[in-house]
Amino acid sequence: MDRIRIRGGNALNGTIPISGAKNAALPLMIASLLTDDTLTLENVPHLADVEQLIRILGNHGVDYTVSGKRLATQPASGRTIHFTARTIVDTTAPYELVSKMRASFWVIGPLLARCHKARVSLPGGCAIGTRPVDLFIDGLRALGAEIDIDAGYIVAEAKGGLVGNRYTFPKVSVGATHVMLMAASLARGETVIENAAREPEIVDLARCLNAMGARIEGAGTSTITIQGVEALSGARHRVLPDRIETGTYAMAVAMTGGDVTLEGTRTDLLQTALTALGDAGAEITDTPNGMRVYRNGNGIRPVDVVTDPFPGFPTDLQAQFMALMTRADGVAHITETIFENRFMHVQELARLGAKISLSGQMARVEGVPRLVGAPVMATDLRASVSLVIAGLVAEGETVVNRVYHLDRGFERLEEKLGACGAEIERISG
Numbered sequence: 022m023d024r025i026r027i028r029g030g031n032a033l034n035g036t037i038p039i040s041g042a043k044n045a046a047l048p049l050m051i052a053s054l055l056t057d058d059t060l061t062l063e064n065v066p067h068l069a070d071v072e073q074l075i076r077i078l079g080n081h082g083v084d085y086t087v088s089g090k091r092l093a094t095q096p097a098s099g100r101t102i103h104f105t106a107r108t109i110v111d112t113t114a115p116y117e118l119v120s121k122m123r124a125s126f127w128v129i130g131p132l133l134a135r136c137h138k139a140r141v142s143l144p145g146g147c148a149i150g151t152r153p154v155d156l157f158i159d160g161l162r163a164l165g166a167e168i169d170i171d172a173g174y175i176v177a178e179a180k181g182g183l184v185g186n187r188y189t190f191p192k193v194s195v196g197a198t199h200v201m202l203m204a205a206s207l208a209r210g211e212t213v214i215e216n217a218a219r220e221p222e223i224v225d226l227a228r229c230l231n232a233m234g235a236r237i238e239g240a241g242t243s244t245i246t247i248q249g250v251e252a253l254s255g256a257r258h259r260v261l262p263d264r265i266e267t268g269t270y271a272m273a274v275a276m277t278g279g280d281v282t283l284e285g286t287r288t289d290l291l292q293t294a295l296t297a298l299g300d301a302g303a304e305i306t307d308t309p310n311g312m313r314v315y316r317n318g319n320g321i322r323p324v325d326v327v328t329d330p331f332p333g334f335p336t337d338l339q340a341q342f343m344a345l346m347t348r349a350d351g352v353a354h355i356t357e358t359i360f361e362n363r364f365m366h367v368q369e370l371a372r373l374g375a376k377i378s379l380s381g382q383m384a385r386v387e388g389v390p391r392l393v394g395a396p397v398m399a400t401d402l403r404a405s406v407s408l409v410i411a412g413l414v415a416e417g418e419t420v421v422n423r424v425y426h427l428d429r430g431f432e433r434l435e436e437k438l439g440a441c442g443a444e445i446e447r448i449s450g
């Protein structure tokens with residue numbers, strides 16, 4: 022199993038290209054199930070989760086080609102992939118596939134909308150707490166689906182097709198909002214979704230669906246209105262930049278000091294997180310094609326954050342921000358409100374010398390003057406990258422084990438950081 026070895030102490034200076042967003046690419050790829058025409062996605066990141074979803078979609082009958090060249094010979098970033106679901110050959114998503122990636126559960130929306138039935142495995146346990154699917158079930162029932170749970174599978178049927186309705190989510194869910202957008206696009210009549218997620222990835226999916234002929238208004242606000250259409254066509258769509266990757270590198274620069282341009286991204290995608298970073302002492306400015314992040318000389322100030330649905334502070338940057346706060350001049354409180362049990366990085370950061378105590382959903386982080394490298398391991402994607410950030414300033418050598426978590430969500434991480442002066446390498450095997 023690959024590992025990442027880091028020798029801490031170098032400031033980051035240079036340019037880092039930001040990839041297409043994983044969390045936008047996944048629902049966009051799933052949207053290809055809605056049409057028998059070709060959906061072309063540009064700027065698709067080269068990530069393990071994307072490859073896994075390609076395999077899962079193939080199981081339902083989606084063919085894909087990568088523009089020009091074969092997959093293995095493509096440059097690592099910014100691929101253009103054409104997805105065609107001419108015929109849906111299987112409306113079952115088996116446990117072996119869904120359990121590997123939770124987002125693949127979202128195929129339930131387009132399968133129901135297009136084939137009027139779907140049999141999708143419950144996603145099963147997840148390292149960051151129980152992640153139920155009740156909101157998906159309630160929402161799809163509101164559109165007229167009959168849903169049973171049978172032997173670990175959700176069996177859904179909508180004889181005669183889905184029918185538009187008004188539905189208010191009792192809790193904000195990104196995934197359930199994606200699924201409702203896809204399902205309602207092919208339902209009869211009007212659907213109004215209240216308390217919808219407002220994440221930029223929702224806006225990106227809505228833009229793509231509209232390019233395919235859907236009639237969606239209000240994406241990016243809490244009320245989304247969808248006029249169902251009979252069929253959707255193909256389209257060409259560019260995946261928006263990854264705001265979590267952007268925020269992660271911005272936090273890495275705030276941690277090490279230095280001056281880095283993050284290219285191909287946008288500050289408006291992560292305003293709250295950038296405000297917190299600014300409060301912590303980093304300077305952030307817009308550039309024509311992205312943003313510049315720098316911190317020279319001054320220490321890191323402690324800043325309290327509370328995770329919240331967009332436009333709040335993203336839970337997907339919580340671990341990285343905590344890593345930064347381990348070196349602050351004082352005490353910071355970090356509260357996680359989205360997922361229970363998303364503090365697995367705490368113990369590992371402690372192995373590097375961080376002083377963190379937990380009380381329920383709040384972590385109290387007391388900044389320390391130095392971290393010291395050690396072997397560490399993480400059980401999820403964002404936690405792993407927080408250990409990399411800590412390793413960049415830890416004295417001596419930090420080895421991050423279980424790198425496959427990083428490969429799920431960060432494209433060429435060691436190359437991107439290495440190009441800016443970090444001493445970081447992948448050890449194979």
Ligand code: UD1
Nearest residue numbers: 044124151152153154155156157193194195196337359360
């Ligand atoms: C998506 C992101 C993930 C991010 C999360 C929150 C993708 C592929 N993943 O995950 O990186 O951390 O949004 O921003 O885009 N919930 C229920 N019932 C449900 C569905 C969700 O109670 O039926 C709960 C979850 O357990 C969680 C909260 O709602 O506590 C938010 O989850 P949700 O927004 O659905 O996260 P995902 O879409 O899975």
